[in-house]
Amino acid sequence: MSTGTDTKTSTGTSTGKGRGGASRGRLVSVAANAALIAYFVFALFPVAWMVILSIKPADQLFNTYFSFSPTLETYRTVLGAGGDEGVPFVRFFVNSLVVSLGAVALSLAIGLPAAYAAARWRFRGSENLMFTLLSFRFAPELTVIIPLFVLYQQLGLFDTYVGMIWVLQLVTLPLIVWIMRSYFSDLSPELEQAALLDGYTRRQAFVRIALPLVKPGIAAVSLLAFIFAWNNFVFPLILTSSEAQTVTVGALSFLGGDRPKYNLTAAAALVSVVPPLLLALTIQRYLVRGLSFGAVKS
């Protein structure tokens, strides 16, 4: 499955044009392009195949591979009655929207001030708090989920939006606090100092000077947090059953039963990846910092 990447093809500088013997340079170029194309076929084919599966009529699912008469019936079923089992997929979709947006909003409200404080002041416990937050990122989710599963049953938070939004903070809050701290740290404090000398209060300096300057960062990290919340599977799997169930769990419901419905599953999978993919396209430039928790800045 792995493509043989040619180690001889890079010099590490972006100006690495093939010098030396023209024919050898040509050969290297062809090999490099072939290797790239091989990898991207591997990377893109599954998505293309899902598109094909999702527009196949049910009776042509398994007897033909690439020749069939396309139909949108599958999408009508998934977004409508939900097949024989009556899977309420649209509802799962709305649930995903609500809990992801809710989780990001809550994380922003409490994460932005915390990130600012952590960037601008050294105070007792600030580093410990930051690393505790970071450790959430690497903690096995079930360590927290199993006690929550018991706790939520007692508190009536099982299968509710509130319960989901709360637990998704594990995903969204560390990301937002860490990345925003690195953005605030990159801001020169002089602008805020000047504002203070002009008689601004601390709060005004934060709201009117610092926040507008990191707006692009806030937008990017919010979208990334939304994507991670949306793509989460293990929390809704264990902490919801029907009311607050999300698309990631819902997509599995067409595979259940005695006859798994490949075309419905493919359509459900595609519908559920639309929001994260659309958002991802808009934040390409900010991804490096976000994905590495600020460890790598592009």
Added chain:
Amino acid sequence: MAALTETEAAAEAAPAPGRPDAPRRVPRWRRSLRPYLLIVPALLLTGGILYPFGLGLYYTIFDFSATKPQPDMVGLENYLTIVKQDAFWRSALVTVMYAVGATAVETVLGVGVALLLNRGTRLGRTLEKVLILPLMIAPVIAAIMWKLMLQPSVGVINYLLRPFGLGGVQWTDTPTGALLSSIMVDVWVYTPFVAILALAGLRSLPRSPFEAAAVDGAGRWFTFRRLTLPMLWPYVLVAVIFRFMDSLKVFDIIYALTEGGPGDSTVVLQIRAYLEAIRFQRYSFGISYMIILWAVVYLASMVLVRYLARAQRRAAEVSQ
């Protein structure tokens, strides 16, 4: 940021003259409290997450389960039982094989793709736009996609392999095949993660060492081994650490692709904890599994982060 606090103090002690809205003086004790006030909500929420974690830790010294809602204290018995189980060691081995396999392939493939994209060809620039696509798809959805494609009799992969006489591969129906298939899905999702970080590294490398090497007539391979790789290594290492730690706690991909099967050949530690706590409702036992995994992840992260700091220092020396 002591400087800022001093400015603040100065500004508040001597309000700018002639301003109609000269600020109120803020007493010193309130100024020193400020960072804490800003951080209180985050602290509360952190507490809200740490509480269930602490509760979980507390549960592990009991034998709490659905059939035993009034549990007895059993001390460390849960942990001792687990460590004596063959099933635990099998799970641990599968988890490590998965994590090492996935991380290794993703690193080699991701760095390779980054190097190829960094050549700046038109093809590369076009393909780079869709590099992140698999990474933004939920791992569980990716596993569902591959499950449909790997189905032995009607899946498209075996259909495409048929001309090569390989139409009957039992992808997820053998223990080895199931493990390799789940690693392949992991590789499909996360290779772009490594590639993106490696690409950012390549694009931030200093120019001068390479120019010096070119003047000295150094060969490509020498330049790559002695310059590119050491300076790129800290970037790659960040990716490796993230991938290794994350794949130790893999859940989604295995759950959707193999459900731990065939038999229990792909029951990694998080799946094992899920089965124990949620399927069999042995809460204490399931959490004990997770506390062990958490401790391992924690120790692994300490070691890896130390190593990262060393690598960053070495890379700084090379680029001098």
